[in-house]
Amino acid sequence: MPLVLRALDLRKVYVTPSGMVEAVVDVSHAFTPGSVTAVVGPSGSGKSTLLNLLAGFDTPTAGEVWLDGDAVHTLSERERSSLRLRRFGFVFQSFNLVAVLTAEQNVALPMGLAGVPTTLRRRRVAHLLARFGLERRGDHLPHRLSGGERQRVALARALANDPDVVFADEPTGALDTTTGALVMDALADVAADGRTVILVTHDRTLAERADERLTLRDGRVVAARSQHVADFALETDS
Ligand SMILES: Nc1ncnc2c1ncn2[C@@H]1O[C@H](COP(=O)(O)OP(=O)(O)OP(=O)(O)O)[C@@H](O)[C@H]1O
Ligand SMILES: [Mg+2]
Known part of the structure; x- marks a missing residue:
């Protein structure tokens, strides 16, 4: 059974020399396993901050983050890194891959950190690269891959340790529309495994394809809707 990620009255306030910034305000949401949730909103609306709180990169000023029975917000930094390594995968807009490592080595990296034995690691790297049509790109360094290929390697790496939740912050931000759509296909496929996919995007077309x-x-949730089950729609926005 996939684990359910939940935010409860989540709040993040940054104190800066020019005053307080309420980046995330009272966000409560349960993310559905097996679906892609698009987090959308204008620049500065708190999307990345929310992702960082959910993933345990940052600690909330108030509120809670739960991964099933694990209270992410109460874990130490060390416990949070261990949780991230085992349960979460990440894809970012750019600088995803380690430039001096090949595609294969990049995908193997999280498994190495988690102590996965070499034979198993090799088998899984081959499987993951093949899953995203990259079986012939294993020995390429990132600069010898196209933008879309790089993001698919990043996605393969995000799946290395069989995560429950995959976080993607603008993964198609540096890609053209067609390539971006392919990365979105891959994310939808990852959700079909039963995983939770949380996608931050400015791209309206991609957001409309999310579940x-x-x-x-x-910083506030102004609308939350399930796009495929009309009865679930909870639009509070006009
Ligand atoms: N470390 C920080 N210190 C102070 N303020 C911050 C910090 N990180 C983010 N903020 C502020 O918090 C608010 C939300 O930022 P966030 O990066 O979450 O927005 P976003 O929705 O991801 O924007 P974008 O679409 O541009 O990536 C912004 O006003 C931002 O300036
Ligand atoms: Mg952002």
């Missing part, structure tokens, strides 16, 4: 959509404005 659920969470809209933020000034």
Whole structure:
């Protein structure tokens, strides 16, 4: 059974020399395993901050993050890194891959950190690269891959330790529309495994293809809707 990620009254306030910034305000949401949830909203609305809180990169000012029975917000930094390594996968807009490592070595990296034995690691790397059509790109360094291929290697690496949740912050931000759509196909495929995929995107077309959509404005959720089950729609936005 996939684990369910939940945010409860989540709040993040940054104190800066020019005053307080309420980056995330009272966000409560349960993310559905087996679906892609698009987190959308204007620049500065708190999307990345929310992702960082959910993933345990950052600690909330108030509120809670639960991965099933694990209270992520109460874990130490060390416990959170261990949780991330085992349960979470990440894809970012750019600088995803280690430039001096080949595609294969990049995908193997999290498994090495988790102590996966070499034979198993090799088998899984081959399987993951093949899954994303990259079986002939294993020995390429990132600069010898196209943008879309790089993001697919990043996605293969995100799946290395069989995570429950995959976080993607603008994974198609540096790609053209067609290539971006392919990366979205791959994310949808990853959700079909039963995993939770949380996708931050500015791309309206991609957001419309997600199963659920969470809209933020000034750190608050202004709309949360399931796009495929009309009865679930909870639009509070006009
Ligand atoms: N480390 C920080 N210190 C102070 N303020 C911050 C910090 N990180 C983010 N903020 C502020 O918090 C708010 C939310 O930022 P966040 O990066 O979450 O927005 P976003 O929705 O991801 O924007 P974008 O679409 O541009 O990536 C912004 O006003 C931002 O300036
Ligand atoms: Mg952002």
